[in-house]
């Protein structure tokens with residue numbers, strides 16, 4: 455390939471991608487608009503600025519999916535993880551950093567690398583045609599001019615400016631002696647079986663108590679600049695719906711029609727909460743119509759009062775934020791290239807992952823893909839059994855389009871064990887042969903998933919000679 459690889463955005467993803475490409479011996483130009491043009495959340499001009507918390511979350515690589523992602527990124531020579539480790543501050547089991555020292559370190563390492571050039575400029579439209587390989591890593595606050603150009607290229611419906619996330623529950627934590635599978639009126643639809651939704655029934659009193667609690671619960675405050683972005687188009691938070699009238703949710707997402715309680719066919723539910731399959735593996739289900747701005751603690755407390763969800767484990771909680779992201783499962787190939795214009799690759803939060811580490815992780819793989827391509831090689835994606843591979847697979851194809859499909863069905867996701875293919879056999883006994891139960895069994899399963907992930911990552915690295 456002639457010329458350098460261009461990266462737009464020196465945030466978590468762009469910085470990591472630049473580092474990986476340079477490590478593979480390829481020249482990079484990193485275009486960052488700060489300080490010429492600032493975003494609403496960034497405060498300075500350093501690369502990889504952390505705009506809010508200073509935590510990279512759990513560093514436990516044995517029992518936690520984000521801790522595993524840290525471990526995989528360390529094995530692949532991540533600059534973000536190296537800088538985080540070097541500027542760690544005490545935070546129990548979490549990896550938290552001195553934010554200024556962290557970003558200064560990333561900036562210094564990138565600036566000092568002979569193959570990396572940093573240009574301070576906004577790319578205010580589609581990249582010039584003569585840039586043969588480009589990574590767009592402009593994040594949740596992509597500048598308006600570039601977002602508009604991406605929207606025009608992909609179709610505006612494929613670009614969102616707000617996420618409207620309903621909580622996602624691990625399937626195996628739902629009590630199926632209370633809930634049951636059924637689609638409304640048993641309709642199979644184009645891609646369903648007639649029994650695609652998990653239904654949780656509420657009686658009249660239960661419903662009214664739930665709505666009262668919903669209205670009284672605490673919401674997360676909107677930032678000033680979020681107030682001005684219109685987002686209430688068809689995705690009202692469930693608590694706002696409840697404020698409009700006690701019966702409103704019952705005529706919306708909680709309507710009980712077309713459903714019969716399999717466990718008590720003679721008892722007509724007053725209202726229903728439906729959960730819909732959220733990933734190909736059928737390990738995760740989202741609460742339909744329950745996008746919410748309630749504080750996380752309130753969500754857990756309240757949603758566990760729903761019959762069948764008393765022991766629900768949440769893969770992610772609901773939220774509504776300003777967030778620019780594309781409909782990746784539809785638009786991108788498995789190597790993060792835009793199908794319609796493969797010279798453009800996307801990475802970081804704009805592809806629909808969420809969080810500092812996930813964004814940096816997808817920047818890392820985008821950098822490896824782009825540098826392999828520039829050498830004339832084809833690098834297969836990391837195995838889906840790894841944290842990097844599971845996240846990538848979810849973003850580029852593992853997400854299941856909703857049965858009553860709509861442009862907003864794809865919503866951002868943190869890494870979590872629900873994205874991993876299940877184990878061939880779940881550990882049932884400990885080393886002494888004693889049968890595992892409860893928490894011990896859950897921990898043994900997580901340990902087996904992380905052990906498999908690191909072994910598969912090493913095999914992939916070796917097979918493709920990734921230093």
Ligand SMILES: Cc1cc2nc3c(=O)[nH]c(=O)nc-3n(C[C@H](O)[C@H](O)[C@H](O)COP(=O)(O)OP(=O)(O)OC[C@H]3O[C@@H](n4cnc5c(N)ncnc54)[C@H](O)[C@@H]3O)c2cc1C
Pocket residue numbers: 462463464465466467468485486487488492493495496502503505506507508509575576577578591592593594595596597600776801802803804808809810811813814
């Ligand atoms: C208000 C807010 C709070 C958050 N809080 C947390 C949190 O507590 N924990 C957490 O894990 N995650 C949090 N996130 C998410 C986190 O910021 C992102 O996951 C992460 O920063 C995304 O990395 P990225 O590289 O994709 O984007 P960013 O880190 O945002 O980097 C994108 C870069 O692109 C630049 N850019 C944008 N447009 C252009 C352009 N046209 N030309 C050139 N440069 C451009 C920007 O200046 C920026 O430097 C928060 C996000 C927001 C908006």
